[in-house]
Amino acid sequence: MGKPYIFITRKIPNHLVxxxxxxxxxxxxxxxxxxxxxxxLLEKSRHAYGLLTMLTDSIDQELFQQAPNLKVVANLAVGYDxxxxxxxQKHxxxxxxxxxxxxxxxxxxxxxxLLATARRIPExxxxxxxxxxTSWAPYMLAGSDVHHKTIGIVGMGSIGEAIAKRATxxxxxxxxxxxxxxxxxERELGAKYVSFNELLSQSDFIVCMTPLTPETKDMFNKEAFKNMKDGAIFINSSRGGVVNEQDLYEALKDGDIKAAGLDVFKNEPIRNDHPLLSLDQVVALPHIGSASLETRTEMIKLATENIIRVLNGETALTPVYG
Structure with a gap:
């Protein structure tokens, strides 16, 4: 009998596998x-006992139905939408x-x-x-101060808390x-719990770190942007689907908020004709939140260890389900 088959959906360094x-x-x-x-992907999954997947891979009912041997899906991300x-679970x-x-x-x-957007660094x-x-002017590329301002974090998981720590x-x-x-x-960082609307109306910087769920889809919409301060800056490093991008575009264009820094978008990758990219006050990144050499290496090691443990009949280190 041959060895169980594992399929990895993106090229990663050989020494890590x-x-x-x-x-x-x-x-x-x-x-x-x-x-x-x-x-x-469907073809490889039919024979696989384990998959190491990316956020860009749709691992859905169709795939599970065609993968009778599949025991574990290790997603290379915190998110798993x-x-x-x-x-x-059914399979x-x-x-x-x-x-x-x-x-x-x-x-x-x-x-x-946040800093790059506030201080207009890309511009x-x-x-x-x-x-x-060609010269110097008092208000040339003048941005917004960050120090002593109010930051509102929506989604206070471990990353949200780490952002709050940096804000101190x-x-x-x-x-x-x-x-x-x-x-x-609250005790260690002095963070104050408020309602969503209170946070929007009181914060100079609104940082979205909430996962994408049916409840959070499009939670940052026209009404939310209207509730923000005129000079507010919106930052999103969570999931693009929590933002209504057309509403954000209009809020920026109409001056309802000052600027936006975005590492994620509803449909990725975006192209250079995306409406938000036409605005100077938008700083856009290609979903690189965890993209350091050290961290991506640790993520891959964790994903591979999860596969090994599950296929050896042990409990996964970081199970979402199972």
């Missing part, structure tokens, strides 16, 4: 950036993710995005490169809204 190869037959999609074609958990497939190892890295990127870089810097270094007032109170954050 050696531990898998010791026990299993492992095959990888041959591109680091291109999404594996749907039909090929690309996976049908009900179907996974007795364990689903895992990669939390914790990326918390600080994502918080770093989110705060960097300033382009200004110099375009040879427009800027002596910011910290507001948060979450499904449940976070007494530790």
């Amino acid at each position: 050696e531990k898998l190869r010791d026990q299993y037959e492992v095959e990888m999609w041959d591109s680091e950036e291109t999404v594996v074609p749907r039909e090929l 690309n996976i049908d958990l009900d179907a996974a 007795n497939v364990v689903v895992t993710n990669t939390p914790d190892v990326l918390t600080d890295t994502t918080a770093d990127l989110t705060f960097a995005l 300033a870089v382009d200004y110099v490169k375009a040879d427009q810097w 270094g800027f002596e910011m007032e910290i507001l948060y809204h979450n499904r449940s109170r976070k007494e530790k954050a």
Whole structure:
């Protein structure tokens, strides 16, 4: 009898899958950036005992029905809205993710995005490169202060708390809204729990870190943007689907809010004709929240260890379901 087959949906460094190869037959999609074609994913899944997947892979009822041997899906992300958990449970497939190892890295990127948006850093870089810097002026590319301002964090999970910790270094007032109170954050970071509408109306910076669920879909819409301060800056490093992008575009264009920093979008990747990219006050990144060499390596190690443990009959380290 041959070794159980594992399919990895994106090209990753070979040395990080050696531990898998010791026990299993492992095959990888041959591109680091291109999404594996749907039909090929289904074909490989029919024989697989384990899948190592990305957020761009739709792991749905159709796939589970055609994968009789599948025991574990290890998603290389904290989020897992690309996976049908009900179907996974129905077919007795364990689903895992990669939390914790990326918390600080994502918080770093989110705060960097906040600073870049507030201080108009991308605009300033382009200004110099375009040879427009010919003199000095008192309000040339003047942005917004961050220190001593109010930050409102929507979604106070581990990454939200790490962002709040960074905000303390800027002596910011910290507001948060979450499904449940976070007494530790209140006690140690001075964070104050408020309603969603209170947070919108009182914050200079609104940072979205909530997962995408049916309840949070489009929660940042026309009404939400209208409730924000005129000079508010909106930052999203969670999921694009929590934002109504047309409403955000109109809020920025009409001056209802000042600027937006976005690492995620509803449909990724976006193209350069996306309406939000036509606005100078938008800083857009290609979903790189956890993209440091160290963190991506740890994420891959965790995903592979989850596969090994499940296929060896052990409990996964970080199960979402299973």
